[in-house]
Amino acid sequence: MNLEVIINNKEYNVEIERKEKSFLVKIDDEEFDVDATVLKKELYSLIVSNKSYLTNIKSEENKYIVDVNSESFEIEVFDEATKRTVQRKNEAGSGKQIIKAPMPGKIVKILVKEGEEVEPGSGMIVVEAMKMENELKSSSKGVVKEIAVEEGVAVNAGDTLIVVE
Amino acid sequence: MFKKILIANRGEIAIRIIRACQDLNIPTVAVYSEPDRNSLHVGLADEACFIGEAASIKSYLNIDKIISVAKESGSDAIHPGYGFLSENSRFAERCEKEGITFIGPNSEVIEKMGNKTTARKIMAKAGVPILPGTTESIENDDEVFKIAREIGFPIMIKAAAGGGGKGMRIVHSENELKSSLRAARSEAGTAFGNSSVYVEKYLENPRHIEIQVLADKHGNSIHLFERECSIQRRHQKIIEETPSTVVDDKLRERMGIAALKAVKAVEYTNAGTVEFLVDKKKNFYFLEMNTRLQVEHAITEIVTGIDIVREQIRIASGEKLEATQDKIKRNGCAMECRIYAEDPEKNFLPSPGTIRTLRSPGGYGIRYDSSAYEGCNISVHYDPLISKLVVWGKDREEARMRMLRALNEYSITGIKTTISFLKKVISNKYFIEGDIDTNFIALRIEPSSLPSDGNIKIAILTAVIESFKKAEKESLFHDQSTQHKSHWKIAGKWQMWGSRL
Numbered sequence: 001m002n003l004e005v006i007i008n009n010k011e012y013n014v015e016i017e018r019k020e021k022s023f024l025v026k027i028d029d030e031e032f033d034v035d036a037t038v039l040k041k042e043l044y045s046l047i048v049s050n051k052s053y054l055t056n057i058k059s060e061e062n063k064y065i066v067d068v069n070s071e072s073f074e075i076e077v078f079d080e081a082t083k084r085t086v087q088r089k090n091e092a093g094s095g096k097q098i099i100k101a102p103m104p105g106k107i108v109k110i111l112v113k114e115g116e117e118v119e120p121g122s123g124m125i126v127v128e129a130m131k132m133e134n135e136l137k138s139s140s141k142g143v144v145k146e147i148a149v150e151e152g153v154a155v156n157a158g159d160t161l162i163v164v165e
Numbered sequence: 166m167f168k169k170i171l172i173a174n175r176g177e178i179a180i181r182i183i184r185a186c187q188d189l190n191i192p193t194v195a196v197y198s199e200p201d202r203n204s205l206h207v208g209l210a211d212e213a214c215f216i217g218e219a220a221s222i223k224s225y226l227n228i229d230k231i232i233s234v235a236k237e238s239g240s241d242a243i244h245p246g247y248g249f250l251s252e253n254s255r256f257a258e259r260c261e262k263e264g265i266t267f268i269g270p271n272s273e274v275i276e277k278m279g280n281k282t283t284a285r286k287i288m289a290k291a292g293v294p295i296l297p298g299t300t301e302s303i304e305n306d307d308e309v310f311k312i313a314r315e316i317g318f319p320i321m322i323k324a325a326a327g328g329g330g331k332g333m334r335i336v337h338s339e340n341e342l343k344s345s346l347r348a349a350r351s352e353a354g355t356a357f358g359n360s361s362v363y364v365e366k367y368l369e370n371p372r373h374i375e376i377q378v379l380a381d382k383h384g385n386s387i388h389l390f391e392r393e394c395s396i397q398r399r400h401q402k403i404i405e406e407t408p409s410t411v412v413d414d415k416l417r418e419r420m421g422i423a424a425l426k427a428v429k430a431v432e433y434t435n436a437g438t439v440e441f442l443v444d445k446k447k448n449f450y451f452l453e454m455n456t457r458l459q460v461e462h463a464i465t466e467i468v469t470g471i472d473i474v475r476e477q478i479r480i481a482s483g484e485k486l487e488a489t490q491d492k493i494k495r496n497g498c499a500m501e502c503r504i505y506a507e508d509p510e511k512n513f514l515p516s517p518g519t520i521r522t523l524r525s526p527g528g529y530g531i532r533y534d535s536s537a538y539e540g541c542n543i544s545v546h547y548d549p550l551i552s553k554l555v556v557w558g559k560d561r562e563e564a565r566m567r568m569l570r571a572l573n574e575y576s577i578t579g580i581k582t583t584i585s586f587l588k589k590v591i592s593n594k595y596f597i598e599g600d601i602d603t604n605f606i607a608l609r610i611e612p613s614s615l616p617s618d619g620n621i622k623i624a625i626l627t628a629v630i631e632s633f634k635k636a637e638k639e640s641l642f643h644d645q646s647t648q649h650k651s652h653w654k655i656a657g658k659w660q661m662w663g664s665r666l
Contacts, residue, residue, distance in 0.1 A: 001633060005625055008616070012625060016633050023630055027622060036630050042522060044627050055627040056522050056578045064631060066624040067578045070585040071616050073624040077632040103517055104545050130515040130549055132399070 004083055006076040097140050097164040101155040105129030110151055112162070116144045124162050127155070138164055166482050167191055167242040167266065171235045172210070174246030175225060177536045177552060178458070179206035182244045185474035194238045196231060198224035200544050205536045212238055219546045225249045228256050235265055242266040242481060244474075248548065251457040252279055268481040270456050274431050278454040282325045282363045288451045291430035293423045296368070296442070296450045302361035309346060312364050313339065319367040322346055324353030324360075331356040333400070335367050370602040371442040373397065374409050374449070376424035377465045378437050379476055381486045386428045388421040389465045389473075390495055392438075396590060398513060398606045403583070404590060405461040406500040407468055410561065410599025416447055427454060436462075436477045463532060463555045464499035498564040499557050502572065502587045506549040509586035510613045517545040521579030526571035530557040530564075543580055551582060561599070565591060589614065 005012040005027075015026040022035045035047040039054075046053045056067040062082060064075045109126040112118060118138045126135050146163040149155060171194040172182045179195060183206060186193045195210030200219045207213045214234040217224035224230070226249055235243055243265055245251035251269065258272035269275070278284050286300040297316045302325040303309055313320050313336070322345055324332025332353030334345040346362070354360035372395045380386035393409035394402045412420070424439040438459050440452040462473045471488065480486070507513040523539045535552030543549060554571055558564030572588050590596055595609050 001636065003629055003632065005629065007621060007625060014625065014629050016629050018633075023626075023633070025626055025629060027625055030622075032622070032626060034626050034630065036626075044630075046623060046626060048623070048626065053623050054524075054576070055623060056576065057627050057631050058521060058578065059631055059635075062632070064628040065578070066627045067576065068620045068623045068627070069573065069617075070576065070582070070588065071620045071624075072578070072581070073616065073621065075624060075628040077628055079632075079636070102514060130517065130545055130547070132513075132515060134514045135512065 002080065004078040006078075007073055097138065097142060098160055099124055099136055099138070099162040099164070101127060101157055101159045101161055102134075102136070103127075103129045103157045104155065105134075106154050107149050107151050107161070108133055110147060110149070110162075111135075112144050112147070114144050114147055118142060118144060118164060124164075125149075127161075136161070140164065166484075167478070169194060169238065169240045170242045170244055170268070170478070171196065171231070171238065171240035172206070172244050172246065173225065173231050173250055174244075174248070175201055175204060175206055175536075175547065176550060177534050178246040178248075178460070180209055180536050181534055182246060182474055183210050185472060185478060186244075188472075189475060189478060191478070194235070194240050196225070196234060198546075200542070200546060203541070205538060205541070214238060219544070221249065221546070226253075228253075228259055231256075232259060232263055232265070236263070240265065242268055242478075244268040244477070245457065247458050247460055252455070254279060266481050268477050269435050270433055270437065274433055275456045277431055278456050280325060281323060281327060281453060282361075284454060285363075285451070287430050288427060291426050293427050293430075293439075293451045294449060296365045296452075298365035299363045302363050304361070306343065306346060309364055310339070310342060313342060316364075316366045319369070321365045321367040322349040322362050323365060324349065324357055325363050326357035326359040326361070327353060332362065368442050368444055368450070370604040371444050372409070372411060372602050373402075373440065373452070374412065374420070374443050375438045375440040375455075375459075376420055377459070377462065377473070378424050378428050378433070378439060379471075379473070379480070379486060380428050380433050380435065380437070381480045382434050382483055383485050385486045385489075386425055386433070387486060387488060387490045387493060388424050389469050389471060389493060391417060391420060392459075392461055392464060393601075394461065395601045395603050396596075396605055397603055402461065403503050403505075403606075404501065404587065405464055406498065406561070406564070407464045408495065408498065410601075411443065411447065416449075420449055423449070423451070427451070435480050436473050460503065460550075460553070461501050463534060463553060464501045467499040467532065467555060467557045468495045468497060469493055470496070497557055497559045498561045499555060500561075500564045500568050501553055501555045502568060502591075503553055503583075504551045504575070504577075504587070505583045506543040506551050506580050507583055508581035509583055510581075512612070513583075515545070515549045516581035517543045517549065518580040519543075520551075520577055522576065523578075524574070524576040525552075526554065526574035528571075530567050531571050532556070537577070551577070562597075565597065586610075 001016050003014045005014050017024050025032045037045050044055045058065045062077050066073045105127045108128045111123045122138045123135045142164040145165045148160045169192045170186050172179045183193045193210040195207050195213040196216045197207045216230045250256040254272045254276035257267045260267035282302050285295050289295050319337045322334045332349050334349040336342050336345045349362050350360045374391050377389040391409050391412050392405050392407045394405045396404035427439050438455040441449040442452050443449045506516045508516050519542050532555040537551050556564050556567040569591050
């Protein structure tokens with residue numbers, strides 16, 4: 001089975017097949033013989049060339065969150081059928097960044113104005129939650145298109161705060 | 166001894182106190198806010214009372230409600246834990262008036278130590294070294310300029326009613342002074358309802374070292390040595406250890422004597438902590454006195470064998486201290502890591518939510534104080550502390566390696582935590598050498614790091630195997646519905662896969 005994997009914006013080509021007691025997996029050109037068992041729902045034990053790992057996995061359709069050694073990874077897995085539709089989606093949505101409230105809180109300060117040019121890492125807005133002030137930063141270069149909130153207002157998790165294009 | 170104790174707190178510290186009460190065979194009353202109905206402290210206590218809505222001000226800070234619940238439940242003592250009402254002199258005073266024992270010092274002492282300028286004045290008089298600066302709050306800006314010139318820049322402007330890093334400004338030169346002063350006053354006003362500030366000489370990169378004290382109501386007091394708390398972010402401690410790598414026997418004795426002077430000066434009772442700043446030349450200066458149980462009290466318990474919460478309860482009920490200073494011996498080293506629901510990659514942005522899976526560390530030399538369980542919710546309304554991991558070792562390196570081992574065993578999914586960040590600190594070369602100060606995190610630790618290549622590969626392997634298995638199941642379903650295979654074949658297939666995965 002051929003799969004395409006995207007992790008941290010990087011693409012990997014993966015081949016996977018079942019062997020008698022394990023899986024043979026090729027990530028790009030590197031080969032792994034993986035003995036995988038499920039200890040309980042969402043908890044895997046992997047043995048790869050005698051090295052042992054416990055991993056947690058949470059899946060939602062083709063998106064997975066995998067935890068290994070306290071590091072957490074978001075992974076998308078595509079097969080031949082799903083690959084194309086995804087590519088088209090990506091092209092359409094490029095260039096637009098929506099800064100959303102990561103949790104319920106209060107807007108303390110808005111650091112940018114509409115029409116302002118921002119760089120990756122520019123401070124955009126300060127939200128207070130859990131008794132702490134948190135500055136949200138831009139992840140891309142662009143122009144502030146819309147500021148959807150005012151200072152002092154309460155916001156819910158997922159609310160759109162600022163749109164950058 | 167008390168008939169029943171109400172614990173006016175939540176989270177891991179409420180559980181810590183419930184455990185001490187149960188060890189003493191004293192029934193406990195937990196209190197909880199609306200979102201805390203499913204919190205572990207509620208389930209572990211003998212009784213539990215609802216006290217109000219999520220916002221602390223309507224529940225855990227609601228003095229009237231907590232007092233009325235205490236009376237209704239027949240509690241004759243209240244343990245406030247840390248945070249919330251623990252250093253609120255009005256609450257302690259109210260308990261005194263209502264005939265309920267507040268497990269802590271009396272309200273007068275809390276008030277004196279809560280006002281930072283009063284505390285400085287008292288300490289200076291008692292012969293405890295304080296940083297150069299004012300012992301009165303200053304209203305007049307010109308006076309601040311005058312004092313700043315006298316003691317020299319950098320200086321620190323601090324809220325007189327303050328704490329927790331709020332209303333604090335470091336000023337490096339005269340031209341920043343006016344705006345910093347304005348900012349500190351306004352922040353202090355919002356945070357504490359009191360905009361008075363005072364001035365202190367600012368020490369560059371000091372160590373933060375504190376002395377634990379215990380004092381009974383019969384005039385006996387002891388100290389339980391120091392805790393090194395220099396590893397901080399946002400003026401909040403994240404790793405503590407005892408002993409400190411910089412404190413030798415001579416300095417320990419001098420700091421212990423100074424701490425006990427502070428105790429005597431205000432006739433302190435119960436458990437308390439005298440915080441000091443220590444400079445590169447091993448001069449130490451009084452910073453503040455915490456008139457409550459500290460988050461990091463467990464490391465002291467582990468090396469001294471003294472259960473501090475148990476002592477708090479005994480002292481509050483009028484019993485005498487069991488140990489005298491010469492009987493207090495330190496055994497080995499202890500270290501604590503605080504695990505927060507925060508994302509270290511995003512400037513420690515809180516990461517509330519539901520813990521999906523949890524695997525806690527264990528084994529020799531490990532103490533794990535936590536209120537978390539699989540499926541529990543880390544609420545946006547309160548402090549994001551998930552747990553405290555405390556280890557013992559016969560020397561510092563043994564403790565450090567054990568901590569690293571325990572952090573490696575520890576797994577929490579569903580929310581972001583500081584576990585991997587703590588590993589980075591514990592493995593840092595300068596931390597290993599004990600070369601730390603309050604600037605350590607900013608100076609020595611990269612806030613974000615590239616994930617290790619090995620972990621990425623293992624994550625990919627897990628994801629593609631899961632994905633592959635899903636596809637297999639789907640195709641089986643497909644086979645069943647369209648091709649009408651014999652039941653025997655399907656059963657055989659299920660069995661085969663069942664035996665493998």
